[in-house]
Amino acid sequence: MPDSRYLIGLIQMSPEADPKANLATAVDRVREAAGEGARLIVLPELFRTRYFCQREDPACFDLAEPVSGATTTALGRVARELEVAVIAPIFERRAPGVYHNSVAVIDASGEVAGLYRKMHIPDDPAYYEKYYFTPGDLGFEAVRTIVGSVGTLICWDQWYPEAARLAALRGASVLVYPTAVGWHPHEKEAHGKAQLDAWRTIQRAHAIANGVFVAAANRVGFEECAGGGIEFWGSSFIADPFGVILAEAAADKEQTIYAEIDPERIEEVRRNWPFLRDRRVDAYGGITERFLF
Secondary structure, eight states: OTTSOEEEEEEEBOOOSOHHHHHHHHHHHHHHHHHTTEEEEEOOTTTTSOOGGGSOOGGGGGGOBOTTSHHHHHHHHHHHHHTOEEEEEEEEEEETTEEEEEEEEEOTTSSEEEEEEOOOOOEETTEEHHHHOOOOOSOSOEEEETTEEEEEOOGGGGGOHHHHHHHHHTTOSEEEEEOOOEEOTTTHHHHHHHHHHHHHHHHHHHHHHHTOEEEEEOBEEEEOOTTOOEEEEOOOEEEOTTOOEEEEOOSSSOEEEEEEEOHHHHHHHHHHSOTTTTOOGGGOGGGGSSOOO
16 A cells, blocks of 8 residues: 555666567566565666667657557556556657657556656767657656655656655655666766766765655666767666665666665654755745856
């Protein structure tokens, strides 16, 4: 029942070139995670394909699917069978010429309980997402599931405290971040350690500032492209409401990690560190401006 302790499972994958094979692998991993007792299971960003955003290619739009497509159908079937909730990233085809990087929240009924469309869209070398994805228009919500309220965000959203705050204020007890992030080969030696540390630190900060659990499910492995490719750094992790790392995956292999989500821990942390209580909501008007000077 909602608001009781449960196990979350994060699936760290290295997708193949074949979308059907990746979906079959995801179904198998969801089954395995449910067999370990997980009731909320999170897949990585765009798990059905290799990370095609390394290049701008109009043919890649053919990889997109509607929300009620093969991904949600297959994962909805297994969610209903196993009575689990699944966080299912999809490359959403909304209409001709309108595509989103999205997450469908599939509840234990097998139905889509909520949809999130990635709000912050990056445009960096080998991360040409603005070419493919229309910015999200559904805002930051908390979706009610069999295990309680879940805030869904995606990858680049990880760096924005406003996104985490708004999802937490809507009642999310856990923020999940399906992710596809890694190193450019020419940057790893000089900057790799600092980049990984910053990625981990900012998300732990979201957990602390909001008194919620945070779970980031990354992909792993090297995916070659004409520009040199990306080495996805894995390192998926789950942090508690004070930023304590409860579980962390390896940097170099596929793995599923687990941790207990305990609402009493949220209560404990927020009583002793009442950041939400002491917010000066009367003084934050400038936060909606691009810049203040």
